[in-house]
Amino acid sequence: MPNPSRLRAAVLTATLLISPLLTGCGEDSEDEDLTAQQLNWEDCPAPSQAEGGGSAPSPLPNGDEWQCATMKAPLDWSEPKGDTIGLALIRAEASGDKSERIGSLLFNFGGPGGSGVTTLPAFGEDYAALRTRYDLVSFDPRGVGRSAPVKCENDQQLDAFFQQDATPDDAAERTELLDSTKEFNAACEKNSEKMLPRVRTTDAARDMDLMRQVLGDDKLHYFGISYGTELGGVYAHLFPERVGRAVFDAVVDPTQNPEQGSLGQARGFQRALDNFAEDCTSKIEDCPIGDSAQDVKDRIAALLAELDRKPLPGIFPRDLTQTAATNGIAQALYSQDFWEYLTEGLQQAYDGDGRILMLLSDSMNGRSENGEYSNITAANVSINCADDKPRYTAEFVESRLPEFRAASELFGDFLAWGMVSCTDWAVDGAADHPDVSAPGSAPILVVGNTGDPATPYEGARRMVQALGEGVGVELTYRGQGHGAYDSKNKCVQNAVNGYLLTGKVPTAGTVCT
Incomplete structure (x- = not known):
């Protein structure tokens, strides 16, 4: 029989069913500068039911513990001084010489709806090379897991x-x-009415920019997988001048409607x-x-x-x-x-x-x-x-x-x-497709896998084109499965690690087999 925990860890999507919002929706940040907040990093608890349950993350191979914290963010970004919610974060501090540390590398593993707090530890060993110069950081996006879950x-x-x-x-x-779908959607409205208009990808992108500031980074260094590439593209569109070294793997086509x-x-x-x-x-x-x-x-x-x-x-x-x-x-x-x-x-x-x-x-x-x-x-x-x-x-x-x-x-x-x-959904949708145009952004490495079932290969080139001239750098992996870096292909990993660790941009059009 397949190992259930291994299967769950490999699903880079999300989690449900905890009603209290962390930090609530009742706290007023009118007199608080959220960018100046100090995170209280502590040992991580066991995942909540909304995150999928299970045990607290095991220590890293060198014995270091994963650390968790909660960051306050505005409930409604159109009212940044209004009520706040709590966003759950996890990190593994950089393992190398502190003088060589670049900053934090923020991960989003996709979905939308994936719990980064549970997924990053499940794959932490795969990113050991990146941890030599970065704190590895991920989070439950708003509406997910322990972050004001829907x-x-x-x-x-x-x-x-x-x-x-x-x-x-x-x-x-x-x-x-149709009746079953309508009942499900009505239950979402009944149980999560306050959150439904406030879980858009643009909201999550603004949360990431707040994380960047709270984590102490001038630029956002980012690794987005699957839907995480769409989130990263939206971030680059909103904040092109704040993009540091970024990698998109298993790329969502940003030009397509549903x-x-x-x-x-x-x-x-x-x-x-x-x-x-x-x-x-x-x-x-x-x-x-x-x-x-x-x-x-x-x-x-x-x-x-x-x-x-x-x-x-x-x-x-x-x-x-x-x-x-x-x-x-x-x-x-x-x-x-x-x-x-x-x-x-x-x-x-x-x-x-x-x-x-x-x-x-x-x-x-x-x-x-x-x-x-x-x-x-x-x-x-x-x-x-x-x-x-x-x-x-x-x-x-x-x-x-x-x-x-x-x-x-x-x-x-x-x-x-x-x-x-979405036919009977309580909230209007924002757009036919996301805007990821990012003139002025630093280079973004865009990795497409020719055998990817969930985010077909053609989306990588369209992401490169949509990001704009001089921004997207395409790399092709001729392989199978959803994503390329976690395939353990050395060519892919060397290209990604080389960019994130040294800033060396691979040659556009590189093909790995």
Whole structure:
């Protein structure tokens, strides 16, 4: 069986279900200069339920402890002297000679909605080289984890929400999906009305500039992954003169609206599935889930069709539905390290047991073994709906299904119907797509992975173009999985480390294999 803690750590998305806001929303900062606040760094507590639960982070390999603190930020950036919220931060102090220290390197691991406070320690060893000259710092963005978390439905309601059919085949199933989505969105408004208008990416970018000042840095040194690249691009647009050394990895296409982004993901996940099937059947030993790449995909399609008619036993008392299986397959395609779990899960499902695929799906949804959910879904939906202006109807989705199915037989319907998630949202979206133009910014290294399912490779070049001439520097990794640096590819890591540690900008167009 896959290791649940490893799976959860690798999901670079978010967390749910703690209602009190850290520092509350009742504190008035009228007489307080938030840039002058002193952070009280202490040993880190165990993650909250909203962050996914579990144990406090283990010490670093050299015995150093992770430290946590809470930073005050304005609840509403249009009223910076008004009420405040608390943003949860974590750091590992620089391990090298203090005279060589550059400053803090701020990480955002994506989502939107990922808890940086839990994710950074899970991957801390991967950034040991960067820690020689930087304090490694991450945070729970507003609305996430311990930072004024958005709350929507409870654990029991979320179990039912994720059991529903997310790819309706008839009018009754369509009505059920739309009603369930409307109920979820109404719960978000009821439980988090004050936060919903204040979790936009522009708000988080302003929070990061406050962090820069509170941490004592003249420039923001930044490592953004997945949605973290969009957040970094928005920061660069708002504060181009304050960008220090920055890296974007697993790059979101900033030129696309939600429909275009969903269609791009359909193509990206299909490409990853093709690569998985080809990899399995090209090995010397027999592939246990198909005789050819096409046979592997045909058998998966047949399994999903059968699950639509009759779910399999999953993790008691829940069944493995077609939607859960699709979600679990998508989760496994995020990393080539998970391909063995996908093979094992498919073998098990063909034998009538859905536990592994359901475990993968639970990992994607932020559900722990004890049945508690992080606020991955609440935060992700809230931030996306606050950012994205379009509101798609069921009729619109149905009109687009042929193109989505052409992009991916397996994932097309799933990603198309996901577009209705903001339809009944309580807050208007900000724009069709983010503005990341950043004339005058320092160079930003933009790393695209040709096999990335979630943020397809084409987005890296469009990010470079959108940042503007002389800002984005493109690097290509010809690999698999979501992101490039964590693949351990030496060419990628040397280029990224070289820039962040010495300021050496790689040659634009560099290709790593």
